[in-house]
Amino acid sequence: MSIFNLNIQNENTGNKIVAGLERLSHVFKTLLWEKAKEFGLSPIQIQILLFTQYHSDEKNTVSYLAKEFNVTKPTVSDAVKVLEQKKLIAKYNDSSDFRSYYLKPTIEGKRIIKETEQFTDPVADIISGVSEIDKEIIWENISNLIAKLNRQGVVTVQRSCNNCIYLTTGGTTYFCNLLKQPLHTKDLRLDCPEFTQAV
Ligand code: SF4
Known part of the structure; x- marks a missing residue:
């Protein structure tokens, strides 16, 4: 079944949802590309800057970033x-393991982050x-869709309530x-700093 075949796509709502999501994925890619071009950076470089600005040191390693963005370590x-050459990011030694390091944006990197992180605004405004x-x-x-894709191995990294050891569900x-608080649907987190993988 191909949702790109218009006869199939228009057959039912489910197919149109999948086609719509596929189109939305292009929107974010395009918005990111436009921002990246403006600052002479690549999309992955902007993604790395944004991620390292807002996540804890132990996640800001080359291996973790490769998993996060589904790309290779090289x-x-x-x-x-x-x-690093553009002086937008710096490496810091991990105090518990001298062979490892983590990444953090420099002051100039933070300035670029401020200028680029609004690339999602057109969607946010709507x-x-x-x-x-x-x-x-x-x-x-x-x-729910992200949680199911994670179970299938399509979304590799997940730090959301759905997968967290601390979540109890009852219907x-x-x-x-x-x-120590109930979570309503609106409180469920996509990316929680306290997330711990359920076993
Ligand atoms: S610790 Fe965070 S991810 Fe885990 S259940 Fe609580 S709010 Fe959700």
């Missing part, structure tokens, strides 16, 4: 080399006009045993 290393009820429905479905109710 691809990340090459991107990091350019960011979503801000959606009712809270509709936002919750959209979020619940996106969250449609959720509870975070770390934060």
Whole structure:
């Protein structure tokens, strides 16, 4: 079955959802490309800057970034080399293992991050006009879709409630045993700093 075959695509809503999601994936790629070109960087270089700015040191390694962005370690290393040459990122030794290092943006890197991180604004502006009820429905479905894709191994890295050891579910109710609070659909996190992989 090909959702690119228009007869098949228009047969039912499910096929149109898949085709729509595929089109949306291009939107983010295009927006990121446009921003990257403006600053003479590649999309992966901007993604590395953004990730290392907002995640903890132990995640800001070449291996973790390669998994996060589904690329090879040499691809990340090459991107990091350019960011270092441009003085946008710096390497810091890991105090627990002198052979390892983690990455953090420099002051100039942070300035570039401020200028580039709004590449998602065209989508954010549209979503801000959606009712809270509709936002919750959209979020619940996106969250479930990502969790299922993770179980299939398509989404490799997940730091969301769905996969976290601290989450207890009872039908449609959720509870975070770390934060000691119930989680409503709108509270479920996509990327939680306290996430711990469930076994
Ligand atoms: S620790 Fe974070 S990811 Fe885990 S259940 Fe609580 S809020 Fe969700």
